Amino acid sequence: MNHFTRSTYQMVILCRFTYCPSPMQRILLYQWLEESLRSGEMVSEDLYDLKLDLEKEKTSETPSVPKPADGSVSNGNELSQGGSIRSPPQENAKENNLSEAISSPRISDDSRHSLGSGNASPGLSDITSKDGGLQQSSLIYNPPNLNRNLTEIFGKLINIYRALGEDRRSFSYYKAIPVIEKLPFKIERGDQVKNLPSIGKALQEHIQEIVTTGKLSKLEHFETDEKVRTISLFGEVWGIGPTTALKLYEKGYRTLDELKKEDSLTHAQRLGLKYFDDIKQRIPRHEVQEMEQLLQKAGEDVLPGVVVVCGGSYRRGKASCGDLDVVITHPDGKSHKGFLKKYVKHLKDMGFLKEDLIFSTHSEEGTDSGVDTFFGLCTYPGRDLRHRIDLKVYPREIYAFGLIAWTGNDVLNRRLRLLAESKGFRLDDTGLFPATHGSGGKRGSKGSTSIKLYTEREVFDFLGFPCLEPQERNL
Structure with missing residues (x-):
C-alpha cells in the first residue's frame, strides 16, 4: 500500500463516493476511511465493501429488508423456539399475573413503539417500530465466528484488565473481537x-502466538498469578470495582466463599455475591423477547401509552x-414522572422483580x-434463576440519547x-451539551x-x- 497524505485521502473519498453506474463501482463503509486516515495508508477494502448490486436495486420490486452486520436474516423460527411460558404446577396469584402478562395479545408494532403525535413535541411520530427496536428484534446478529479460539482468549483478557482497572487495555481487546468474529x-x-x-502490531503478535501454540503466555501468566487471579475474580462480583477488589485481596481474601464473611460489603455487593453464578449465565434471545413483552404489558397496566424498549445486546x-x-x-413528556415507583411495585407484585441493587428517582424532584x-x-417466569435488569426512565425530550x-x-458510544x-x-445519555473550552488541554465542562x-x-x-440500525452497531 502506498502511503498517502490527507489531500490524497480527500481525493480518494471523492472517487469512492462519486456515483457511477458501473459494475466495477465499490461502495465502502465509512470505517474504511476512518481506519485509512488513522493508519496513514489505504487499508484493505475487502472487509468494508457493501457489495451493492445497483442494477438489481433499481429493478427490484420487493422492499429491502434491513440485514444484521453479518448479512444474515432470521428465518423467523429463531424467536419462537421457546414457545409459550409455562407456569410451575404450584400456581399462585403472582405466577398467574405473570402468565397473563405473557399470554396477552401481542401489542402491534405500530402502537408499541410509536410515541404518537397529537400535542406532543416535534419528532415524536418519528419513533416507530424501526426506532424502538421491535422490528429489529427479528434480525439475529450471530456471525459464524470461525476464530473462537482467539475471541475466547481476548474475552478473558477483557475481564482481567477491567478488574485491574486498566480500561484502555481492556477496550483494545473489546474492539478487536467483533472484527475477528x-x-x-x-x-x-x-x-x-x-x-x-x-x-495493531501487539494484537497481531498475540494472534500469531495463539494460532501457532494454541495458547497465550500473557493469559497464562495472569491465570497463575494469585493476586491478578483473585482481583479478577472479585471484580466479577456485581458492585465490586477494581479498588474494592484490591482492598479485599489485601485483607487476605482469596475465594468467594471467604468473601461472604466480610462485614464491609454493601447490600448490593452481598446480592452480587449471593447470585454470582446466576448473573454470569447468559439469557437466550427468545426469553429476553418474552420478558420484554411482559415488561411492556406491565407498563401499560400502570401507565397507558408508556414506551418500554429492551436495548443492549438484545x-x-x-x-x-x-x-x-x-x-x-x-410521549406526553410528563406522565413518566413518578412512574418508576409504581412500575417496580407492580413488577414485584407479579413476582418478576426480586431484589433491588440501586433505586433512585429524580423525575419528581x-x-x-x-x-x-x-x-x-x-x-424468567417459572424459574428462580436471577438475571440482572436495569430500568431507566427518561423524559421524552432526552429519550433518544438514552436509547442510543x-x-x-x-x-x-465512545x-x-x-x-x-x-x-x-x-x-x-442525558443529552448533547455545548462545551466550554478547557485550559491546559483539559476537557471543558x-x-x-x-x-x-x-x-x-x-x-x-x-x-x-452514519445512522446505523441497531443490529449494525456491533462495531
Missing part, C-alpha cells in the same frame, strides 16, 4: 490480519444477552436530568462521544441545556455520523 475465514497466520481495523440482535437494559419514556433508575434482579447509550455498543467533543459538545433532538436519527445526523 465477522471474518469469513479461519486465521492461520498473524499477517492475515495486518490491515484489519482495531488490530436490540443489537445478539443471540443471547448478559442482562436486560430497559429504556422507558412516555427535577434533579439529575429527571432520569429515574432501578438496577436489580429479576427471574443503552443500545451501545461501547465502541460506538466514537460518538469523541466526535461530539471534536465539534465542541459533550455527549452522554458541559453546558446546562441540551440540544433538542428527538430521535436517534436526528442525533446521528447532527453529529455527522
Whole structure:
C-alpha cells in the first residue's frame, strides 16, 4: 500500500463516493476511511465493501429488508423456539399475573413503539417500530465466528484488565473481537490480519502466538498469578470495582466463599455475591423477547401509552444477552414522572422483580436530568434463576440519547462521544451539551441545556455520523 497524505485521502473519498453506474463501482463503509486516515495508508477494502448490486436495486420490486452486520436474516423460527411460558404446577396469584402478562395479545408494532403525535413535541411520530427496536428484534446478529479460539482468549483478557482497572487495555481487546468474529475465514497466520481495523502490531503478535501454540503466555501468566487471579475474580462480583477488589485481596481474601464473611460489603455487593453464578449465565434471545413483552404489558397496566424498549445486546440482535437494559419514556413528556415507583411495585407484585441493587428517582424532584433508575434482579417466569435488569426512565425530550447509550455498543458510544467533543459538545445519555473550552488541554465542562433532538436519527445526523440500525452497531 502506498502511503498517502490527507489531500490524497480527500481525493480518494471523492472517487469512492462519486456515483457511477458501473459494475466495477465499490461502495465502502465509512470505517474504511476512518481506519485509512488513522493508519496513514489505504487499508484493505475487502472487509468494508457493501457489495451493492445497483442494477438489481433499481429493478427490484420487493422492499429491502434491513440485514444484521453479518448479512444474515432470521428465518423467523429463531424467536419462537421457546414457545409459550409455562407456569410451575404450584400456581399462585403472582405466577398467574405473570402468565397473563405473557399470554396477552401481542401489542402491534405500530402502537408499541410509536410515541404518537397529537400535542406532543416535534419528532415524536418519528419513533416507530424501526426506532424502538421491535422490528429489529427479528434480525439475529450471530456471525459464524470461525476464530473462537482467539475471541475466547481476548474475552478473558477483557475481564482481567477491567478488574485491574486498566480500561484502555481492556477496550483494545473489546474492539478487536467483533472484527475477528465477522471474518469469513479461519486465521492461520498473524499477517492475515495486518490491515484489519482495531488490530495493531501487539494484537497481531498475540494472534500469531495463539494460532501457532494454541495458547497465550500473557493469559497464562495472569491465570497463575494469585493476586491478578483473585482481583479478577472479585471484580466479577456485581458492585465490586477494581479498588474494592484490591482492598479485599489485601485483607487476605482469596475465594468467594471467604468473601461472604466480610462485614464491609454493601447490600448490593452481598446480592452480587449471593447470585454470582446466576448473573454470569447468559439469557437466550427468545426469553429476553418474552420478558420484554411482559415488561411492556406491565407498563401499560400502570401507565397507558408508556414506551418500554429492551436495548443492549438484545436490540443489537445478539443471540443471547448478559442482562436486560430497559429504556422507558412516555410521549406526553410528563406522565413518566413518578412512574418508576409504581412500575417496580407492580413488577414485584407479579413476582418478576426480586431484589433491588440501586433505586433512585429524580423525575419528581427535577434533579439529575429527571432520569429515574432501578438496577436489580429479576427471574424468567417459572424459574428462580436471577438475571440482572436495569430500568431507566427518561423524559421524552432526552429519550433518544438514552436509547442510543443503552443500545451501545461501547465502541460506538465512545466514537460518538469523541466526535461530539471534536465539534465542541459533550455527549452522554442525558443529552448533547455545548462545551466550554478547557485550559491546559483539559476537557471543558458541559453546558446546562441540551440540544433538542428527538430521535436517534436526528442525533446521528447532527453529529455527522452514519445512522446505523441497531443490529449494525456491533462495531
